[in-house]
Amino acid sequence: MLKVPEHQVAGHIASDGKLGPLVDDQGRFFKPLQGDSRGEHEAKFYESFTSNKKVPDHIRRYFPVYHGTQLVEASDGSGKLPHLVLDDVVSGYSNPSVMDVKIGSRTWYPDVSEEYFKKCIKKDRQTTTVSLGFRVSGFKIFDHQESSFWRAEKKLVLGYNADGARLALRKFVSSNSPADSNLTPNCAFALEVYGGSNGILAQLVELKDWFETQTLYHFNSCSILMIYENESILMKEGDDAPAARAQVKLVDFAHVLDGNGVIDHNFLGGLCSFIKFIKDILQSVDKRDETDTSLLENGR
Ligand SMILES: O=P(O)(O)O[C@@H]1[C@@H](OP(=O)(O)O)[C@H](OP(=O)(O)O)[C@H](O)[C@H](OP(=O)(O)O)[C@H]1OP(=O)(O)O
Ligand SMILES: Nc1ncnc2c1ncn2[C@@H]1O[C@H](COP(=O)(O)OP(=O)(O)O)[C@@H](O)[C@H]1O
Incomplete structure (x- = not known):
């Protein structure tokens, strides 16, 4: 028996009799x-x-x-x-937090219709696609305090400027209530999810290394999905405990073109910009931890 996916965060959704996955x-x-x-x-x-x-x-x-x-x-x-x-890339998780980030500073590409080009460029300018080279398309977080999922509202997500995108990336790895917009995201899971040798940053860098040389495909309008499980971080007891199982997956290849021997500058540029945002979050968490340690050491 097929059913509507519980953890889909963007794209066409199969609800109210509409066609979707x-x-x-x-x-x-x-x-x-x-x-x-x-x-x-x-x-x-x-x-x-x-x-x-x-x-x-x-x-x-x-x-x-x-x-x-x-x-x-x-x-x-x-x-x-x-x-x-x-x-189904989220099927192995019990309560996955998921974010879809569309990569590239443009979602249109040569030879599309005038109508499609206009639609794309309008959205690209209204979102952070043009300014940052990526846009958050949607995300959901498992709120362990409420034991329920919190889903970002599509209209708000598509209205993010650079600060909004930065905040969303911080919120995605925070343990304080996502529903309360007055709380500053604490980035409690940032090190486990974004950092480490198997974390999101390491995976993005591995992908970037490939994109620096690959000329096989041009990934127009394609998204990076980030997935992790925050419960496993909270329940962690010792080194054998399950990790956050943070994963990067690429999805949506409806607009991929042959690379014809040319680097995919559009995707590569967007990916580099996205990596910088993730690195900045990790650095800010590192700095905060250093300050906390020195405060403790100084007995304050
Ligand atoms: O229909 P819309 O306006 O929601 O646009 C879809 C986009 O939603 P968005 O509003 O940007 O979150 C949607 O973006 P996401 O997957 O949500 O990032 C796709 O770009 C979709 O096009 P395609 O299936 O990749 O060809 C887009 O669908 P088409 O309009 O191109 O069919
Ligand atoms: N293989 C997959 N496994 C699990 N979820 C997926 C998979 N592919 C896509 N999704 C979910 O569906 C959403 C939309 O996928 P996408 O391929 O972009 O569809 P569309 O073409 O409608 O935009 C993604 O944001 C993600 O949440």
């Missing part, structure tokens, strides 16, 4: 092939990527595993439609 209880994510040939385009990308021997193995782990396409009962009640069958 579905999940099963075996860890599969079914994304309907979108119209305007976008769906077929995305399926072709997955076929190409999956069989492309030039993609290094350590880079594949940043992409959902693709299991072909399948006709399944669509969420909008229109009968059986072809869907991409992907690994």
